[in-house]
Amino acid sequence: xxxxxxxxxxxxxxxxxxxxxxxxxxxxxxxxxxxxxxxxxxxxxxxxxxxxxxxxxxxxxxxxxxxxxxxxxxxxxxxxxxxxxxxxxxxxxxxxxxxxxxxxxxx
Amino acid sequence: xxxxxxxxxxxxxxxxxxxxxxxxxxxxxxxxxxxxxxxxxxxxxxxxxxxxxxxxxxxxxxxxxxxxxxxxxxxxxxxxxxxxxxxxxxxxxxxxxxxxxxxxxxxxxxxxxxxxxxxxxxxxxxxxxxxxxxxxxxxxxxxxxxxxxxxxxxxxxxxxxxxxxxxxxxxxxxxxxxxxxxxxxxxxxxxxxxxxxxxxxxxxxxxxxxxxxxxxxxxxxxxxxxxxxxxxxxxxxxxxxxxxxxxxxxxxxxxxxxxxxxxxxxxxxxxxxxxxxx
Numbered sequence: 615x616x617x618x619x620x621x622x623x624x625x626x627x628x629x630x631x632x633x634x635x636x637x638x639x640x641x642x643x644x645x646x647x648x649x650x651x652x653x654x655x656x657x658x659x660x661x662x663x664x665x666x667x668x669x670x671x672x673x674x675x676x677x678x679x680x681x682x683x684x685x686x687x688x689x690x691x692x693x694x695x696x697x698x699x700x701x702x703x704x705x706x707x708x709x710x711x712x713x714x715x716x717x718x719x720x721x
Numbered sequence: 722x723x724x725x726x727x728x729x730x731x732x733x734x735x736x737x738x739x740x741x742x743x744x745x746x747x748x749x750x751x752x753x754x755x756x757x758x759x760x761x762x763x764x765x766x767x768x769x770x771x772x773x774x775x776x777x778x779x780x781x782x783x784x785x786x787x788x789x790x791x792x793x794x795x796x797x798x799x800x801x802x803x804x805x806x807x808x809x810x811x812x813x814x815x816x817x818x819x820x821x822x823x824x825x826x827x828x829x830x831x832x833x834x835x836x837x838x839x840x841x842x843x844x845x846x847x848x849x850x851x852x853x854x855x856x857x858x859x860x861x862x863x864x865x866x867x868x869x870x871x872x873x874x875x876x877x878x879x880x881x882x883x884x885x886x887x888x889x890x891x892x893x894x895x896x897x898x899x900x901x902x903x904x905x906x907x908x909x910x911x912x913x914x915x916x917x918x919x920x921x922x923x924x925x926x927x928x929x930x931x932x933x934x935x936x937x938x939x940x941x942x943x944x945x946x947x948x949x950x951x952x953x954x955x956x957x958x959x960x961x962x963x964x965x966x967x968x969x970x971x972x973x974x975x976x977x978x979x980x981x982x983x984x985x986x987x988x989x990x991x992x993x994x995x996x997x998x999x
Contacts, residue, residue, distance in 0.1 A: 662861050663800025663815045696805040
């Protein structure tokens with residue numbers, strides 16, 4: 615399984631970025647090993663459709679779960695049709711959120 | 722003659738200025754290009770005699786031919802195409818109708834269909850011909866509707882264009898090809914900050930312009946210092962006056978009840994005319 619947390623920084627101890635489409639980084643984590651990859655979000659400055667582009671990036675990466683602050687309507691529509699679980703309305707560091715997710719405390 | 726009214730900052734009084742100017746001069750066509758919230762009609766209360774639906778071409782996918790290769794989505798500069806694991810989706814409200822996806826599709830799986838993107842309204846009020854556009858709720862691309870409003874321009878009239886705020890594509894589309902642009906601002910730090918952006922846009926587009934300061938006796942003097950330094954003319958100052966505000970709150974353009982202002986707008990119009998002819 616792959617979890618993506620939108621992040622303000624490159625490290626797993628960074629605070630979650632509450633924006634989805636225009637977050638600074640995507641951190642993609644394997645919850646079993648806690649190995650992670652951080653990807654700078656190149657749609658930060660997109661004129662429009664940032665959420666769509668971010669969704670495309672994560673789908674191409676094979677992400678199963680997204681943890682973020684909030685997701686706009688266009689992105690939510692396509693993520694739902696792609697069977698990706700979207701968890702919103704949470705906060706904390708990337709690491710804390712993944713730990714909580716593993717304990718079944720999120721969504 | 723085409724005069725556009727722009728501002729940078731929103732809420733400075735573009736529509737107030739445009740409608741009062743329209744009511745002060747003869748032979749006017751007012752084009753409200755602020756298609757995300759056209760509101761000059763609230764002041765001019767035109768009788769609407771015609772409406773037209775506007776359509777743009779957007780792609781549609783023939784799923785039996787599409788192999789989900791994603792080339793169309795990669796090509797799309799506006800992120801209007803999305804490729805899930807199973808299928809390719811179009812988000813028509815983000816599409817700019819360039820037709821590029823159809824060209825790059827190796828399978829011929831994309832055809833174009835009509836999508837309603839807005840409405841054009843035609844009206845008359847006090848001898849002023851008014852045309853305004855309204856972007857469809859949920860659509861993100863205002864420029865198409867602005868372009869359509871402007872294509873209905875009557876160049877034999879004194880054309881006044883009420884532009885949207887900001888300095889992005891819909892503003893560029895609105896002020897494009899105007900003979901002169903009036904920048905309405907207010908003497909506040911926000912007013913000045915956004916005015917500078919609007920000025921750099923107009924300079925780039927080589928459109929002559931002047932500044933109107935609304936609510937002129939609030940805030941500070943920095944707008945005046947800046948305009949003096951840059952050699953920019955301040956064409957008119959409208960004070961922060963109770964009577965003007967009260968009339969505004971009732972949707973009444975103040976020239977209708979304050980005759981001295983009608984003269985000021987006429988004078989300003991003549992000044993602009995002289996500047997253009999120079």
